[in-house]
Amino acid sequence: MLFRKKKGTLPKTEELKIPAHVGIIMDGNGRWAKQRRLPRSAGHKAGANNFRTITRYASKVGVKYLTIYAFSTENWSRPAEEVSGLMTLFKEYLEEALRDFMEENIRVRFIGDISAFSPELQALIHEVEEASAGKTGMVLNLAMNYGGRAELVRAARRFAEDVKAGEKAPADLSEEELSRYLYTAGQPDPDLIIRPSGEQRLSNFLLWQSAYAEFVYFDILWPDFRPDDFDEALRIYSHRQRRFGNV
Ligand code: IPE
Ligand code: IPE
Ligand code: MG
Secondary structure: OEOOOOOOOOOOHHHOOOOOEEEEEOOOHHHHHHHOOOOHHHHHHHHHHHHHHHHHHHHHHOOOEEEEEEEEOOHHHOOHHHHHHHHHHHHHHHHHHHHHHHHOOOEEEEEOOHHHOOHHHHHHHHHHHHHHOOOOOOEEEEEEEEOHHHHHHHHHHHHHHHHHOOOOOHHHOOHHHHHOOOOOOOOOOOOEEEEOOOOOOOOOOOOOOOOOOEEEEEOOOHHHOOHHHHHHHHHHHHOOOOOOOOO
């Protein structure tokens, strides 16, 4: 587990390798609120604010693709009150994101089954995607009602449909071909996955895509995770040796 950085032991930001694709599992909002004797919803609000800060920062340092895990296929099992609070928060933040990220030249895409959301939220999601479609800066993938397993099931189904329609043959299925049926089609695999909150697991995030991603865990709750900590993740990443099965 990683703790806050020791100053002066690692190279400066300028010397860092910037990963093309970073994934972040935003975790620890509930514990952050609990520490402060606040309702979990207050933690989610603080987490949403931090999402804007870190997204802007990632774009500033030159990350090309940022995938943020905001709501998993398993998160529906939380108490109804928490789920509905999160839905309200998503609506508020998507409206703000419209203004915010437009100025930053960020293209926003959604990964996950958005058909499960209210028609109002779905309309907002489409609005954000369409409004930012022409942006040429960082691509922000927002994983909402996302699960790695659900994504693979969806890919298998879509491929089977294409076989049924005579457009594909079973033998056409390769690793590259399967990747084209994922939400992240056409994007590079994540190089670095960051998980704050102290947990050391994927929780169904980018299962296929993270085959060779570097993982960095932080013992810091997401609302407390600062641009400085993001730098620390970049430093750790820069010191990792990636072998991809080679020697
Ligand atoms: C992450 O924070 C936000 C979502 C999963 C929506 P949590 O709500 O999981 O916070 P903890 O893990 O309970 O502290
Ligand atoms: C993962 O966090 C999902 C998101 C951050 C959206 P969880 O808090 O749901 O994961 P577990 O339950 O600790 O594995
Ligand atoms: Mg959690």
